[in-house]
Amino acid sequence: MNEILQNIDAEVLGAELPRTDRFYRQLVLIRRFEQKLLELFTNNLLAGTTHTSMGQEANAVAIMEALELDKDMVWSNHRCHGHFLSYCGQSYRLFAEILGRRTGACGGRGGSQHLHWRNFYSSGIQGGFAAAAVGAALAEKDKGAISCIFMGDGTMGEGAVYEALNFASLLSAPVLFVVEDNGIAQTTPKELGVAGSITDRAKAFGIDCHHIASTDADDIYKGVAPIVDQIRSSGRPAWLHLETVRLGPHSKGDDTRDETYVAELQKRDPLVLYRDRVSDPDALEQWCDDHIAEVLEVALKDEVACAS
């Protein structure tokens, strides 16, 4: 195992960079990482499945910036690469994990959807960790930590979410419930899967509800940071409906949407929106490409995970 690669997270995340550069670095890192995954699939170098977050990168970048990552807990879902990379920058460990290598974040056991690193947990079951996020927040409340759980518009069909909301409010758990609403659950459009309002869903539980419709990392950060502060100071949960876009397929090649519709969504690409704000985007992009090439090369050579 490469010692240097184990400790690269602060650098990968651009911790020392100005915020704007850091945001762009992370947006590009997530995008290029996932583009590389799809390429590996196409070249038959990758087995299993993957769910890319293309179009939703700004959510991960902005929300991780708003959290205190040394103590807060993050609970993610099947579409978790962006959250994971912005949480810890462990691109090498994530490649190795998805490639089924012993050196992966979970030793090749969890793969794309089941990741754990420090206080980061993800599950492939929709809403499956919602109640656990509440319990963990209660357990760590005296340390000033909060839980942040990511769900999608498709997750709104799961009863586990509403049980978790009830508990979070009754027991005053400091939890940020984030619904990344990309308007489509696999192939089912929101109109066929979600009745009523996503924004107001937690209101009846006595939980503050917020709505942001943006793919702009700065806008999202400005909206989220005060919500996180409020959760921490009040010790109460909050609900955030975050309208975003899914630029890629649900998984690998299963996009049933009209091409012109997806082309329209491309105008809201969070990377395109952000590129003009940094002084040297080419350098940041180059850094990401070099980094991804470097860690992937190492991960590909790592020992394949197996039972013995």
Next chain:
Amino acid sequence: MRVVEELRDSLFSIMQRDPKTIVLGEDLLDPYGGAFKVTQGLSDAYPDNVITTPISEAGLVGVGLGMALRGRTVLAEIMFGDFLTLTTDQLVNHAAKVKWMFNDAVDASLVVRTPMGGGRGYGPTHSQSIEKHFCGVPGLTVMAVNQFQSPGELLKQAAGLGSPVLFIENKIMYSKLVEPDRLVSYDRPDAVILTYGGVTEFCVQSAERLLEDEEITVEVVPVQHLSPMPGDLIRAAASKSDRVFTVEEGSESWGFGAAVAEEILSAGIAPRHFQSIAADPTAIPSARNWELEILPSVDKIERAVLASF
């Protein structure tokens, strides 16, 4: 001491030993103290550690799992064993898996206690013994108490394991006395009965009757660890006699008897007579006599043993 008192004392001592322990479940608060009174007095003594929950079995197990992942020992109570189906995703897809799928970097000290069993006329959704559906899940330990071994000690063992445990109690057993002396061991018994949980009492009564009336020696071997199954214990017990019976309160197919048979046959132990005694394959009727007819009973066990001679 009665079973309910042993379990209660055990909860108190677990809490005393680790004051960060959390107990949660429906209707746990005093003076009610839980539907079957196992937690009575606990919320008065430890108000910060006992959480009464909404009717939300998946939610309460999930909340418990989250706490356990962050280092707490959590004992969750599901009021009726039948309601365990509502917790299945949390137990099978999450609690049981977290340690392994996260490469052994985490664990969850989560005990889910629940009473199974009929005999009280509660009908199809409050009387079942459905623990077999949770046995054989990698990462989930399933234990079952009986009043002839120490239920309190078993609960302490479950809480000390550090990994998820489904802990099966039994409604009619709560008021029974703990009587370890009634388990009798023989070098070469005429028959061996492997069993667990609430019906252990029926087996012991059958064995006592068979000895007194027929001079037939029957060794009853209760199994406290259902899953993973303690192969050594099962094989050693089955090797003692050429008549081996299993008794379980749930329905027969894919059940305890089948698991015992697999365990002993694959070890090359082939008793002359092997028989599983279990509930009839129907839902549990509310009508009292009908319910007793379909469940295992002292008479049924006694008749089956006699018929094997």
